[in-house]
Every structure is written in C-alpha cells, then in structure tokens.
Amino acid sequence: QSALTQPASVSGSPGQSVTISCTGTSSDVGAYNYVSWYQQHPGKAPKLMIYDVSNRPSGVSNRFSGSKSGNTASLTISGLQAEDEADYYCSSYTSSSTYVFGTGTKVTVL
Amino acid sequence: QLQLQESGPGLVKPSETLSLTCTVSGGSVSSGSYYWGWIRQPPGKGLEWIGTISYSGSTYYSPSLKSRVTISVDTSKNHFSLKLTSVTAADTAVYYCARRSSAVAVAAVLWGQGTLVTVSS
Numbered sequence: 001q002s003a004l005t006q007p008a009s010v011s012g013s014p015g016q017s018v019t020i021s022c023t024g025t026s027s028d029v030g031a032y033n034y035v036s037w038y039q040q041h042p043g044k045a046p047k048l049m050i051y052d053v054s055n056r057p058s059g060v061s062n063r064f065s066g067s068k069s070g071n072t073a074s075l076t077i078s079g080l081q082a083e084d085e086a087d088y089y090c091s092s093y094t095s096s097s098t099y100v101f102g103t104g105t106k107v108t109v110l
Numbered sequence: 111q112l113q114l115q116e117s118g119p120g121l122v123k124p125s126e127t128l129s130l131t132c133t134v135s136g137g138s139v140s141s142g143s144y145y146w147g148w149i150r151q152p153p154g155k156g157l158e159w160i161g162t163i164s165y166s167g168s169t170y171y172s173p174s175l176k177s178r179v180t181i182s183v184d185t186s187k188n189h190f191s192l193k194l195t196s197v198t199a200a201d202t203a204v205y206y207c208a209r210r211s212s213a214v215a216v217a218a219v220l221w222g223q224g225t226l227v228t229v230s231s
Contacts (some may be wrong), residue, residue, distance in 0.1 A: 032215070038157070045206055045221035045224055046157065046218075046221060051216045052215070091159070097170050099159040099162075099216075099217040101156060101157040101217070102156070104157070
C-alpha cells in the first residue's frame with residue numbers, strides 16, 4: 001500500500017482558513033468513511049484531531065473540520081492561530097484491514 | 111488515566127532483531143474492546159503504520175513489513191511487544207506504541223511518547 005498524498009506545506013495568516021488535501025485510492029480513502037487526521041508538534045507524539053472523516057474527539061476545537069469526496073479527503077483549519085503551526089497527517093483504513101498514513105503537511109502560520 | 115510507555119534498546123545492529131515493549135499503566139492490556147499497536151517515524155519523515163493486535167488476539171500487519179514483524183501481548187506483565195527481524199538502517203525511527211478502541215476505526219487514539227531506535231553497527 002502506498003502512502004496517501006498530501007501537499008508538503010500550506011500556510012496562512014492568523015485568522016485565515018487553510019485546507020489540506022489527502023488523496024488515496026478506491027481501496028482506502030474512497031472505500032470507507034474511516035479517514036482520520038493527526039496533528040504533530042515537533043518532538044511530540046501525534047494527536048488525533050478528526051476521525052470518521054468529520055468527527056472531532058472531545059476537546060478538539062471546532063475550528064478543525066473534515067470532509068471527503070471520492071478518493072480525496074480534506075482537513076480545514078478555520079481562524080488560524082499560532083498554536084496550529086504543526087505537521088498534519090491523514091490516515092485511512094484500507095481494504096486489507098490495515099491503516100495507511102499520508103505523506104504529511106507542514107502548516108505554517110505567517 | 112491510562113498511559114503507554116515504550117522501552118527497549120536504543121541501538122540495534124544491522125541484520126539483528128529489534129525488540130520493544132510497551133508498558134500499560136493505569137489500566138489493563140487485557141481490557142476488552144481495545145486494539146494495541148505500533149507506529150514508527152524515521153527522523154524528519156512521516157508516520158508509518160506497523161501493525162496492531164486486537165483484544166481477541168488477531169494481528170494485522172503492514173504489507174511491507176509483514177514478513178518481519180510480530181506483535182504480541184503479555185497479560186501477566188501488562189504489556190505488549192514488537193519484534194522486527196533482519197533490521198537495516200531504513201528501520202531507524204522513533205517507534206510509538208498506541209491504543210484505540212474497537213469503536214473507532216483509526217490507527218491510534220492514545221500514544222506513547224515514542225522511543226528512538228537507531229540501526230547501526
């Protein structure tokens with residue numbers, strides 16, 4: 001299985017919105033509504049931000065939202081804040097009963 | 111609250127076996143309805159899912175690592191383990207242990223802090 005494809009970097013000014021795409025195949029992203037998103041700050045373990053395409057775990061800001069169309073999922077961060085600067089990874093369940101991560105996107109707050 | 115802590119050698123020689131343990135504190139590894147697994151991240155690179163073991167003992171491994179990986183649970187010691195055979199420099203990474211509930215189809219919800227394993231002679 002190949003890693004899901006994400007842009008290497010996105011950036012935005014405080015208060016703006018940014019969207020990160022995550023492209024897979026009909027065997028992973030397109031097959032199930034089991035796409036999740038993780039935030040990782042330098043030197044830290046990843047943190048689950050979105051699961052099942054668009055659900056937020058308790059405690060995650062509603063500035064984070066997810067969606068999916070076909071083989072591509074997206075994470076949108078609204079009202080960008082300095083603390084949102086981090087690496088973001090998508091992940092999907094696959095038809096082989098395994099999981100695959102995306103290539104990762106660095107979000108920079110200008 | 112439940113916490114996970116990885117432990118094991120930080121340096122492994124090429125062709126040898128990498129062995130890591132994840133100790134579960136504040137809870138039991140034999141609690142029903144949870145999956146226990148491993149994820150790694152080479153320095154400066156992205157996350158790679160290694161595999162998981164279910165509460166019923168079923169294992170699921172990354173196709174690219176399947177021939178070299180074993181994940182097991184030791185309920186008497188309240189920990190689970192990772193073994194990766196025939197390692198090369200490409201296996202150098204931070205290794206995270208993780209847990210998820212069977213109710214949520216994600217790679218991981220709860221993560222350990224991670225441990226760096228370097229493969230070098």
